Amino acid sequence: MRRIGVVGAGTMGTGIAQVAAQAKFDVLLYDVDPAALTRALRRVEADLERQVARGRLTREEAAEAVARITTTTALGDFARAEFVIEAAPEELELKRGLFERLDRLCRTEVVLATNTSSLSVTQIGALAGRPERVVGMHFFNPVPAMRLVEVVAGDASGEAALQAAEELTRALGKEPVRVKDTPGFIVNRVARPYSGEALRLLGEQVATVAQIDRIARLACGFRMGPFELMDLVGLDINFAVHRSVFEQYFGEPRFRPHPLQERMVKAGRLGRKTGVGWYCYEDGTTVGGPEPARYAAAPAPRVPEVNRVAVLGDPDLADLTASAGYRLVDCCADADLIVLAGPELLEGRQPDPRVVVLVEASTRSTTEMAGRMVNPARLVGYGGIPRVSRRQLVEVAPGLRTDPSATDLAVRFFHSLGRDTEVVADGPGLVAARLLACLVNEAAFALQEGVATAAGIDAAMRLGVNYPKGPLEWADEIGPDRVLAVLEGLRQQTGEERYRAATYLRKRVQAGLGMHA
Numbered sequence: 001m002r003r004i005g006v007v008g009a010g011t012m013g014t015g016i017a018q019v020a021a022q023a024k025f026d027v028l029l030y031d032v033d034p035a036a037l038t039r040a041l042r043r044v045e046a047d048l049e050r051q052v053a054r055g056r057l058t059r060e061e062a063a064e065a066v067a068r069i070t071t072t073t074a075l076g077d078f079a080r081a082e083f084v085i086e087a088a089p090e091e092l093e094l095k096r097g098l099f100e101r102l103d104r105l106c107r108t109e110v111v112l113a114t115n116t117s118s119l120s121v122t123q124i125g126a127l128a129g130r131p132e133r134v135v136g137m138h139f140f141n142p143v144p145a146m147r148l149v150e151v152v153a154g155d156a157s158g159e160a161a162l163q164a165a166e167e168l169t170r171a172l173g174k175e176p177v178r179v180k181d182t183p184g185f186i187v188n189r190v191a192r193p194y195s196g197e198a199l200r201l202l203g204e205q206v207a208t209v210a211q212i213d214r215i216a217r218l219a220c221g222f223r224m225g226p227f228e229l230m231d232l233v234g235l236d237i238n239f240a241v242h243r244s245v246f247e248q249y250f251g252e253p254r255f256r257p258h259p260l261q262e263r264m265v266k267a268g269r270l271g272r273k274t275g276v277g278w279y280c281y282e283d284g285t286t287v288g289g290p291e292p293a294r295y296a297a298a299p300a301p302r303v304p305e306v307n308r309v310a311v312l313g314d315p316d317l318a319d320l321t322a323s324a325g326y327r328l329v330d331c332c333a334d335a336d337l338i339v340l341a342g343p344e345l346l347e348g349r350q351p352d353p354r355v356v357v358l359v360e361a362s363t364r365s366t367t368e369m370a371g372r373m374v375n376p377a378r379l380v381g382y383g384g385i386p387r388v389s390r391r392q393l394v395e396v397a398p399g400l401r402t403d404p405s406a407t408d409l410a411v412r413f414f415h416s417l418g419r420d421t422e423v424v425a426d427g428p429g430l431v432a433a434r435l436l437a438c439l440v441n442e443a444a445f446a447l448q449e450g451v452a453t454a455a456g457i458d459a460a461m462r463l464g465v466n467y468p469k470g471p472l473e474w475a476d477e478i479g480p481d482r483v484l485a486v487l488e489g490l491r492q493q494t495g496e497e498r499y500r501a502a503t504y505l506r507k508r509v510q511a512g513l514g515m516h517a
Contacts, residue, residue: 015143
């Protein structure tokens with residue numbers, strides 16, 4: 001196979017044509033608009049020129065790649081193609097009509113692939129005389145830079161066609177992940193909670209936009225916070241995908257869009273492309289974005305009024321505390337500060353009412369846990385999912401009765417450990433654990449529905465949206481039982497069905513197993 005036909009000279013079609021040409025395929029690029037084809041070639045030339053300037057290509061290699069692309073406004077020319085990838089606009093009837101024509105024009109052994117990101121592959125191929133040769137190949141933007149291709153099996157897709165799509169994906173230098181034909185496939189579905197839950201955190205005033213983005217970056221390791229990402233993609237596009245997935249799942253609460261999205265879109269605050277979204281942009285630079293880590297580079301001095309610290313349930317945190325110059329003690333009665341890695345460790349302990357107690361608050365609110373204390377004013381919650389030793393920033397969550405001096409001491413203590421802090425509103429999951437638990441839960445739903453394998457889901461999220469870990473890998477690192485506890489805490493506090501745990505997750509916890517079979 002050396003001759004590939006690409007339908008559509010938009011951003012995605014142009015990117016696919018460029019990647020194929022650079023992989024030494026002869027490319028036939030079709031569009032009804034000759035001007036679109038001219039613009040497409042200019043974009044390819046400009047991108048290849050940038051690669052030459054960076055030393056990634058020679059000028060000869062760039063010229064050869066451009067020469068491999070032939071443009072046409074006649075779909076009948078696809079009779080010469082050996083594989084066809086359609087990248088027309090996301091309109092079902094347009095795509096169905098194209099596949100009906102391509103089925104007649106192309107040789108019977110030619111695979112017809114659609115690059116749809118939100119439509120059903122089964123529906124797109126329904127009018128084709130041989131729907132078994134119709135598959136999905138969902139590339140990600142920008143195509144030259146993104147390694148993932150979701151290879152989508154429609155209800156009628158044949159195994160031979162799917163294998164051919166996977167082989168072509170590898171020949172293009174990409175990584176294929178086999179996916180069942182369901183709304184959103186893997187990435188556009190599993191990634192919904194990242195922005196969806198961030199919007200709820202903002203709407204509930206748990207934290208500000210900049211705080212949430214900073215926590216996502218420094219506590220979880222994401223390259224971009226959810227609001228930064230929405231601004232980059234475009235709030236109109238983000239809102240449209242949320243609505244599409246919500247509607248295709250017949251109003252499933254987990255996918256419900258947030259009123260803030262619609263308000264921003266109607267106000268024309270679409271992100272970078274309009275110069276204002278969740279942030280403002282001047283000459284491509286973000287104004288008021290999340291700040292980088294400060295204390296990880298230079299830890300603050302040890303808290304002077306704290307010498308002896310009891311750290312229970314987290315050996316890594318105990319090591320950090322000792323490294324910062326504090327004396328570790330085993331007995332809470334001897335401590336100037338007590339740090340507990342879970343609410344269950346409060347049982348049977350009544351420390352001196354003057355001593356500040358820090359309790360990991362991912363599964364229960366600080367206010368709820370304070371009910372067990374002789375002096376609720378001295379209890380402060382903190383975020384421990386992911387573990388403090390694996391993050392650059394710790395969320396600090398005072399309860400409704402927490403004294404400000406106790407919150408201040410907690411902040412200074414974590415700074416002395418080389419951790420930045422954000423003080424957020426009280427509630428199960430805080431920010432980091434809430435984002436991660438919802439991502440894990442959606443991945444578990446996708447897994448139990450057979451959308452893809454556990455390895456496929458993790459690979460898709462790492463490659464498609466640059467997550468530092470796949471959500472199911474995260475679950476195994478955190479512990480599926482703790483993820484389930486976060487979800488149950490959220491469901492109990494809010495009463496919302498959106499936090500219903502996937503049966504697969506619940507069963508794995510009951511069996512004492514991780515998320516990977």
